[in-house]
Amino acid sequence: MSEQDELFFTENVVNVNRMVRKVMAATVIVPLSFIILTHIGIWSVSYNYSMIMLGLSVLIYLILLYANKNPKLQVFSMYFGILSAVLYVDFLGYNRVVQISITYGCAPFLSCLYYNKKLTNLTSIFAYLSIVAVHAIQAFGIGDFIAPVISNKNTVTWFIGHVSGITIEYVFVFLIAGFLASRNYKTIQNLVKTKSDRDAAYDKLSERNKYIMQQNLELESANRELNSTQYKIIQFVAQCLGKHDIFTGFHVMHTKKFVEIIAKELRDEGYYEEELTDKNIALFSTAAFLHDIGKIHVPEGILNKMGPFTPAEYEMMKCHPKVGKELLEYLPPIEGGKFNDIAIMMAYHHHEKWDGSGYPNGLSGEQIPLCARIMTAADSLDAMISQRLYKDPLSVDEAMDVFEKCKGSHFEPCIADAVINCKHLITLIDQDFKTSEASENAKELEWWHSYHENLKL
Secondary structure (H helix, E strand, O other): OOHHHHHHHHHHHHHHHHHHHHHHHHOOHHHHHHHHHHHOOOOOOOHHHHHHHHHHHHHHHHHHHHHHHOHHHHHHHHHHHHHHHHHHHHHHHHOOOOOOOHHHHHHHHHHHHHOOHHHHHHHHHHHHHHHHHHHHHHHHOEOOOEOOOOOOOOHHHHHHHHHHHHHHHHHHHHHHHHHHHHHHHHHHHHHHHHHHHHHHHHHHHHHHHHHHHHHHHHHHHHHHHHHHHHHHHHHHHHHHHHHHOOOHHHHHHHHHHHHHHHHHHHHHOOOOOOOOOHHHHHHHHHHHHHOOHHHHHOOHHHHOOOOOOOHHHHHHHOOHHHHHHHHHOOOOOOHHHHHHHHHHHHHHHOOOOOOOOOOOOOOOHHHOOHHHHHHHHHHHHHHHHOOEOOEOOOOHHHHHHHHHHOEOOOEOHHHHHHHHHOHHHHHHHHHHHHHHHHHHHHHHHHHHHHHHHHHHO
16 A cells, blocks of 8 residues: 555544544434433333433543544544444344334444445444344343343244344345445545546656746746847947948937837837737847948948939949848848848838839838838938938928828838827937937047048048
């Protein structure tokens, strides 16, 4: 028997012992009923007999009460309680005051609750022998001490007839009680084993889940660290590009912020809610770092030219989306490749226009990916309100007028409206950028002005 089995059956013995004690405590009702019903004339039971029954109930109860409190006496309490119940029923039936034939089976069936076939068989045999003894005493008495209760002259015939009937009854009691005890024991044992196996499996699964959770936490930590490293590399690339073009470094930082606020405003206004999740908006804004990566292929002399481009220079500038796409195709997968797809679309299509007049492919409307349409607005916004070698910045108000005029041509109408709706926030962000970048921009402008002056000499 397993430790789980022993624990369950030991606990069951304790619990059934308590129940048997309560049953024996309840037997005081029987002698009290004898006294009360005899007093009012319904029954005629000897007072001495009633008091003996009452004393027997109390004595058995007190012994069980003491034994139940002692863990070492639980087995004694089990046998004593069941056998006391047999004797109590025998003593109750001796005077033939009430008909208690069915009650003779109580103790054997009560013993089935212990799930102990040995105890049940012993109880059934003891109950049978004690009932035979009671009938013998009723028929013949015990010497000079206890007179026979049966007044029938043919006491032998009475005794044999009753004992024969009792024997037949107790054959069934013995078989049924024994079967119940055995069957109940096996059933409970299987249930306990099943529960034990289930608990063991659950504990094993819990341990495995804890291990998996720990591994997941470590993996998540590693992924966060990897993502952080990847994004730092992206920022580094953008900064390197900024050293090639004095405005591109700050430009990509600006557009990252503008992409974020435009996308959130679109979602707040009810546009593209399924696509503009927090996760996707974060990917859009980070990918903005790389939208001008193709400018690394454009000579510095063109990127940092003081005046307008010649047609040939402009055509070279127009190559940077295609170059950016080709460069980003070498980028290792980030976020399962989703970031890569977004970065490529933003780099390749951010100069397309809503009406199809943009480049490199002349796409129009929703042929242009949403991330690129948002990038177009952010890119144009920063280009308008930022300093360049060939122009001074527009005011935010002037830029808003451009978005209003170009709504439906250069920009998707709802995206243009999103930019205009964010005018106040854009103004604050622009002021913050200009304040923090003023010193470095002034140095770079002075260096390039001096460079171009020297070229004229």
